[in-house]
Amino acid sequence: MISYFNDYANLCFEKFGDRVKYWITFNNPWTHAKVWHSYNKTWRSKQQGMVGISLTSAWGEPVDLSSKKDIEVAERYVQFYLGWFANPIYSGDYPEVMKNYVGRKSAEQGLGTSRLPTFSVQEKSYIKGTSDFLGISHFTTRYITQKNYSTLQRPSYHTDHDLAELVDSKWPDPGSKWLYSVPWGFRRLLNFVKTQYGNPLIYVTENGVSEKLQCIQLCDEWRIEYLKAYINEMLKDPLTTHMEMVTEIVVPTVFTLCILISAILLMFLLRKHS
Template structure:
């Protein structure tokens, strides 16, 4: 199947590469590196394009930020979600926490080896670095806590391997879909995670949005407009923004207070001179 997909992609590069300069191999993958190498060796020199991939990733926040087990569970949530495909592409192998937990679950099932496939050294080298940009599809956030799933020898799954429970905050805005809550700050934290984990890659937000909360016969998009506004604002934040927020919240009130104090002292001085 990988070879068939590579042939299809190569035909696309040949026919459209003189006009198309940004390529995504998959929107949520299950084969990628071979096509990147095909473009890199056969087409990049003359077409000057970029090849990336689009991965889905929701953010996981610890329920209790002082509880190490919750912190580790939230890390697993993101690594099993986004890291499953991003970490091999950027670092050459599956996230270590995936390897450890799936091996443990496999041993509990009485299997001799992990259910997670193992990359050979050649495969690791072939996969690593096959991404000119990373597409991110992001919609929502979950609170995450530790959950010890019982050992079941007969069955196991992606969900039980993670050993965690997903929760939502009832204060989050009501969703248009039962799974999709508006949690803008989670988007910012996911972007920071990608930056720190994968060496600050070029990112394109390839999916984001929300379903309407109510049925209406005419345009009623206030909920969606607010969602986009909040998420875009989180995306636009940078160190300068954070600095300016600090200036606004701390420095400006301090200067105003000092100005009022100095004005009062000056006024008292003038009144005493008159007397």
């Protein structure tokens, strides 16, 4: 399938590369490096485009922020969700926590090797760095806590990570059973990506909310509120930087000017009085 997909991608590059400058190899893979290498070798110099991947991830928030265990479990949630595909691209291998947990579960099930595939040294080198940007699809957040699954349960992705997902009843419920409006989780996910993967170029490829009511006329105030809140969270980083600039540069400058003007006015008044 890799060769077939690579042939298809090269045909797309050939026919549309003079106009299309942003390519996404996979959207929501629950599976790319060969196509990036093909573009890099054959098409990039003349088409000057970019090839990336789009990954979906919710944010995992620790139930108890003072609990080291909950913090570790919440990160494990994001690593199993996002790191599963992002880590090989940026580090060349699956997340360590994923390898450890799947390996341990596989051993408990009497398997001689882990159910998680192993990359060879050549594969790690070939995969690492094969993304010019990272597409992020994000919709919601979960509180995460530890949950130990019985070894008698059927092994799966959902039992490998030993955790439970919780929601807050106060979170707005826009419509779909799985989707809650938790804007602050979006910013935390973006900051995680920034620190975890070396501040890559990010494009938000999916975000939004499902239909809530069947209306005969326009009535989607909940969608407006959802999008406004999530966009505001995305804008907080540059806003913070701007406020720091105001605090560190503008305010001292204005303060200094006020002192100078006051001194000049005082000298003028004293001279006039004398």
